[in-house]
Amino acid sequence: MSPLGEAPDALIDADLTVRRVDDAAGRRAFLDLPYTLYGRDPNFRPPLRFERASHLKRHLSGKEPTEQHALFLCERRGEVVGRIAAFLNRAHLDRYEDGAGHFGLLAAVDDQRVVAALLRAAEEHLRGLGMTQIVGPYDFSVNEEIGLPESGFDTPPMLMMPYARPALAEAVAATGYETKMRLLAFVVDLDAHYPRPPVVQKLQAQVEADPSLRLRKMEPKRFREDVRACMAIFNDAWANNWSYLPFSDEQVDHVASELKPLLEPDAFWIGEKNGEPMAFVVMAPNVNEAARDLSGRMLPFGWAKLLWRLKRHEVTTARMMLMGVKQDLQKSRTGVALVCSLFEEAFAAGRAKGIKTCEMSWVLDNNVDVQRLIKLSGAEVYKTYRMVGKAL
Template sequence: MESAADRRAFLDLPFRAYGNLPAWRAPLRFERAAQIDPRRNPALAQMPHDLLLAWRGTQAVGRIAVFINPAHLARHNDQTGHFGFLDTLQEDEETISALMGAAEAWLRQRGMRRIAGPFNFSVNEECGLLVDGFDTPPVMMMLHGRPDYAPSLERAGYSKAMDMFAYMIRMGETYEPPGIASRLIEGFERDPRLRIRNLDSRNYENEINQILDIFDDAWSDNWGFVPFGKAEITHMAKELKPLISPDHLWIGLIDEEPACFALVLPDIFEAAEGLNGRLLPFGWVQFLHRLKVAGTTTARIPLAGMRRKFHKTRRGVQTMAATCSMTLAAQHARGVRNIEASWILETNTNLINIISLFDAPKYKTYRIYGKPL
């Protein structure tokens, strides 16, 4: 990326590529700009990276990010580099091939032996190529795209590494936990050793540290896991604070030990609909009214987990079910009717089983692709 104009072209390309797609939702432009700026994204600051544009004449027709994640290499020691932010102006296999070829060459020059993605910029951020569910809009921090990307990548020698699912919990005008979930919750309520509490806003940073410690333990055996770094946790806590009220975070305790949690966030994409990603000069008024006054009807659970020692235990399952149900009930009281649980690895049967308790259908599939170099 050679200039400020190139950076603007990189950021603007998805708006040009998908603006006419009925299901696309424009992200906030200032947030996108911060994501690709290592001065404002502490995770990116630790990664050797490059942002690449494909040009046809004087028009930018495609983009890609290529990078090496030291935290991933420290965890997995697999000489794998990553790509992300893969977008083309229109269906264009020639451009995709050129972008992937450039990313592959960049990684080979730096000693990598495999490429995988898309990650924007890690497994803890937006990731996965949408391969199923193009007819419904994405929710916050989830990606959208066109059906042509997957076959183009596969013809370029890429194959599936992992699928990740999104589930939609539709609550209707009244909320009652479904049958099996209801019985688990009844067991939870009878057990004096179990309880749930919500976020203690006075102790906000410690609360975020606590749930991410649970998350790191819960997910540590999962495919592709990379723990949150200290700088990332601090950054995440700061970024999420304006969105989180006490009833957005619920923690389940077993014998007073924090055992599990569920974090739900309002759908920023819904609040920003129709603003084309811009809050200035007057879009911020509409955005804040939708977010803080009217409220969104859609939310997302981006983080949830239970400590491994409680997996497959009666008290663990009861507490996780009750924590999820309390999360849903609190959001229903706010006017939320649809909550996406995402993303969930296809191999994460424990969490899939919990989600299934709430009659939530799988409605989108995201795929990570890989290729030897």
């Protein structure tokens, strides 16, 4: 490995070694680190190992628009104490032409020198590829796990939301990274805030009274068709968001495959106008809760426990992980009425299955319209994340 560039003396540790890994053993060590590093943390929820391995393989194999990947491990006297990935997202560069290389999958012990060494390695890699800035953390794409946790450490993360200790954000900031965007996660108690405010009741009544509007559950026999229709809504709805990237057809099919085992019809609601899908919400059971004691392993009996808990409705938390309304309706009363009504349908279905709490995430800090819409249900911000960057 080439030298990692200059850094303040206080951030250099002669006992640290950062190496790039590109063999099977190195990738296993890369994937294993969060489980050993955070395994005893009370709010860490181990993600499913097979899913994490499959996710990494998918990107490294070229099935996604990420390229020039570099995986780095930081070791102190032979012990792995940190990891980071650096890469290019070709779809992002083609859309924004901003010279931004990305980093992600950052995990480290509570030591600023380790974090600084990892970030220097990522910076050097991206600088060598001609990038002029580094931005992250992305779990490869804005449409996957993103963000550096900065508040809300007293509760565990929900499905597909990142975990880190408070020291990590502090260490990243200390190396000169500035905030590019903040992300908000809202939480709502599904048994509270009833009756809803008069404005919500009027919006629901509008949908019920308008024959051109219809709310329906996902239809299992046309699951992929419904997913494709709703991801088209998603691509239209969020096209003006910071760092937005549209889902490709292949990515939509992958989303359908990932969601199908998790979702019952009444977790996936669609709002139609004159028979055309115009809005949707997806409220998935929180797999992190169901898999809380499996250490991420599905064998020998982990898969049975997971399926049993999901099917028996033993999970009490959920995440509204996808939603959208077409831009044609976003500023209209009809669009607001459709989304509010979809929220209430999903909440009612969740309550019937024993869901007590729902996270609604993530929302950009500057997206005031969506924040107002979410707050109508009584939801409040309970976790925040930040995206950071630095000139190279």
